[in-house]
Amino acid sequence: MDMLGLYPTFYVPQIGSAWVMGIIGVIHVVASHTSVGAALLFAILETVAYKQNRPQILDFIKRYGMFLLVFSYIIGSITGPGIWYAITVASPRGVGGLIHNFVWVWAAEWVYFTVEVIGVYALVYLLGKIDPRSHLKLTWSFALASWATMLLIVGILSFMMWPGSEAWYTTGSTNDAFYNLNFFAHLGIRTGSMLVMATVVGLLVLSRQADPDLRQRVARILAPIGLAGGFLSVLMFMWYLQTLPHNAQLMLTVNLIPVYMKGMIAVFAATTVYLIWAWVKPLHIRTWVAVPLFLFIAVYGVWPEERIRESMRKPFVVGQYVYSNQIIARDVPGKGITAEVDRVGEHGLLKLNPFVPERLRTITPENRLEAGQLLAKMACANCHALEKGAPLRSLPDKFGGSADEDLIAAFIRGPLANGTIAYMPRLVLPEHEIEALAAFIAHQNKPQLATVAVKTTPPKE
Ligand code: HEC
Structure with missing residues (x-):
C-alpha cells in the first residue's frame, strides 16, 4: 500500500506546537515591524534634516539606529530562522506547500533582507562620514529594501489564508498565489502598524534626549506619522475582514472578536491618545510611559492580531487545501496534488503514516491507549493540547470532561467525519481507530487516572 507523504509529528505538551x-x-x-517602520522614519527624518539643515536630527537617527541594531535587528534575526525551525517541525507539509509556490519569492526576500541588514550598519556607521546626498540615497534604499521584505512575506502569509479564487487551484501559478484576495489589505494593516510601533519606539529614544529643540522637532514629525499609520491600519483591517473566506468569518465572529476586540480597541485608543499628547506636548514625553505602552501594544495588539490570523485560517494551514493536521483536504490539479481524507478513512492513519512505529500499526488491547494517543497527536494535536486543563483548547476539556467513550466516538463518527464543523478538518477514520482515539480521550478524563500518563509498551523487536 502506498503511504502518504506525512512527516513525524511534533508535539509540545500543554501548548502544542x-x-x-x-x-x-x-x-x-x-x-x-519596528525595524521596517523605523527604516521609513529614518528616510523621512534624514530628508527633513538635510532640507532644513538640522544636523541634530541626524544625531537622533544615529542613536535610534544604534538602539535598533542592538535590540530589534538581533532579536529579529534570531527569531526569523526560529520561525523556520518551528514551522518545519510543526507543519512540514504546510511549509512544503509554501516552498513549492514561493521559492523564488523567498529567494528575493532574502536578497532584500541582506540589503536591509548591511544597510542598517552602513546607515549608522557612515552617518557624517560620507557626503550627505549619498547617505540620503543609502537611507532611502535601506528603507525601500526593508519594506520590500515585508511586502514579499505578506504575499506568502496571505496566501496561507486562501488564494481567494479558484484560479490558483487549476494553474498553480505563483502570481495567482501571491496576488491573492487579501494581499493588499493585509499589506496595508502591517504597513500602518509598523509605523505606529516605530513611532512609539522613536519617541522612547527621543525621551532620553536633552535638547528641547530636537525633541520638539522630531516629535512633531513622528507623532503625525504614527497617527496616520494607526488609522491606515484600522481602515485596512476593516477591508481585510471583507476579504476572508467563510470559515474565517465564522471563527472571527463566534470565537475571536468576543475575546480580543476590547483589548485591541484599548490599544488603539491608548496609542492614539499618547501620540496626540506627544504631538501637542513634545517636551512631556517620558520613558516610563513609552516602555509600558510598547509592551501593551505587543501583548494586547500584536499577540491577538497574530493569534486571530492563525485561528481564523482553521481548519487549514495553507491555501485552503492543507489541513492543520497535515492531511490534504482537496485536489489541486495545478500542483498535481490529490485529496487524502477518504484514503485515510479507508486504510487508517496508523497504516498510512510512514513514521508510525511498527508496534502501533495494528491496534491490540495492550497498545490501544497508546495508539489512541498517537492518533490524537496526528489528527488533533495541531490545534488541541492533549492534557486536561491545558491552555491550547484542551481536547479532554472540549469534550466537556466526559469519560464516555461512546459519546466521544459518536462525535468523531458524526460531525468530524461529515465535515460539518467549519473550523475543524473533515476527518474520516476506520472504526477501530475511532475507538482507540475515543478510548484515549476518555482515559484523559477519568478522574482516578487523569494524572497517569499513558504507558508506553516496550518495542517487541
Ligand atoms: C484545524 C484545527 C483543529 C483540529 C485538527 C481539530 N480541531 Fe477540534 N476544534 C478546533 C477549534 C478551533 C475548535 C473550537 C475552539 C474553541 O471552542 O475554542 C474545536 C473544538 C472542538 C470540540 C468542541 C466542540 C465544538 O464543536 O466546538 C471538540 C469536541 C473537538 N474540537 C474535537 C476534536 C478532535 C477529536 C479532533 C481530532 C480528531 C479535533 N478536534 C481536531 C480546531 C481543530
Whole structure:
C-alpha cells in the first residue's frame, strides 16, 4: 500500500506546537515591524534634516539606529530562522506547500533582507562620514529594501489564508498565489502598524534626549506619522475582514472578536491618545510611559492580531487545501496534488503514516491507549493540547470532561467525519481507530487516572 507523504509529528505538551510558533512569531513581528517602520522614519527624518539643515536630527537617527541594531535587528534575526525551525517541525507539509509556490519569492526576500541588514550598519556607521546626498540615497534604499521584505512575506502569509479564487487551484501559478484576495489589505494593516510601533519606539529614544529643540522637532514629525499609520491600519483591517473566506468569518465572529476586540480597541485608543499628547506636548514625553505602552501594544495588539490570523485560517494551514493536521483536504490539479481524507478513512492513519512505529500499526488491547494517543497527536494535536486543563483548547476539556467513550466516538463518527464543523478538518477514520482515539480521550478524563500518563509498551523487536 502506498503511504502518504506525512512527516513525524511534533508535539509540545500543554501548548502544542501552535503556541511555540505563536510566541516566536509575535516576538519576531514586534522586532521586524519596528525595524521596517523605523527604516521609513529614518528616510523621512534624514530628508527633513538635510532640507532644513538640522544636523541634530541626524544625531537622533544615529542613536535610534544604534538602539535598533542592538535590540530589534538581533532579536529579529534570531527569531526569523526560529520561525523556520518551528514551522518545519510543526507543519512540514504546510511549509512544503509554501516552498513549492514561493521559492523564488523567498529567494528575493532574502536578497532584500541582506540589503536591509548591511544597510542598517552602513546607515549608522557612515552617518557624517560620507557626503550627505549619498547617505540620503543609502537611507532611502535601506528603507525601500526593508519594506520590500515585508511586502514579499505578506504575499506568502496571505496566501496561507486562501488564494481567494479558484484560479490558483487549476494553474498553480505563483502570481495567482501571491496576488491573492487579501494581499493588499493585509499589506496595508502591517504597513500602518509598523509605523505606529516605530513611532512609539522613536519617541522612547527621543525621551532620553536633552535638547528641547530636537525633541520638539522630531516629535512633531513622528507623532503625525504614527497617527496616520494607526488609522491606515484600522481602515485596512476593516477591508481585510471583507476579504476572508467563510470559515474565517465564522471563527472571527463566534470565537475571536468576543475575546480580543476590547483589548485591541484599548490599544488603539491608548496609542492614539499618547501620540496626540506627544504631538501637542513634545517636551512631556517620558520613558516610563513609552516602555509600558510598547509592551501593551505587543501583548494586547500584536499577540491577538497574530493569534486571530492563525485561528481564523482553521481548519487549514495553507491555501485552503492543507489541513492543520497535515492531511490534504482537496485536489489541486495545478500542483498535481490529490485529496487524502477518504484514503485515510479507508486504510487508517496508523497504516498510512510512514513514521508510525511498527508496534502501533495494528491496534491490540495492550497498545490501544497508546495508539489512541498517537492518533490524537496526528489528527488533533495541531490545534488541541492533549492534557486536561491545558491552555491550547484542551481536547479532554472540549469534550466537556466526559469519560464516555461512546459519546466521544459518536462525535468523531458524526460531525468530524461529515465535515460539518467549519473550523475543524473533515476527518474520516476506520472504526477501530475511532475507538482507540475515543478510548484515549476518555482515559484523559477519568478522574482516578487523569494524572497517569499513558504507558508506553516496550518495542517487541
Ligand atoms: C484545524 C484545527 C483543529 C483540529 C485538527 C481539530 N480541531 Fe477540534 N476544534 C478546533 C477549534 C478551533 C475548535 C473550537 C475552539 C474553541 O471552542 O475554542 C474545536 C473544538 C472542538 C470540540 C468542541 C466542540 C465544538 O464543536 O466546538 C471538540 C469536541 C473537538 N474540537 C474535537 C476534536 C478532535 C477529536 C479532533 C481530532 C480528531 C479535533 N478536534 C481536531 C480546531 C481543530
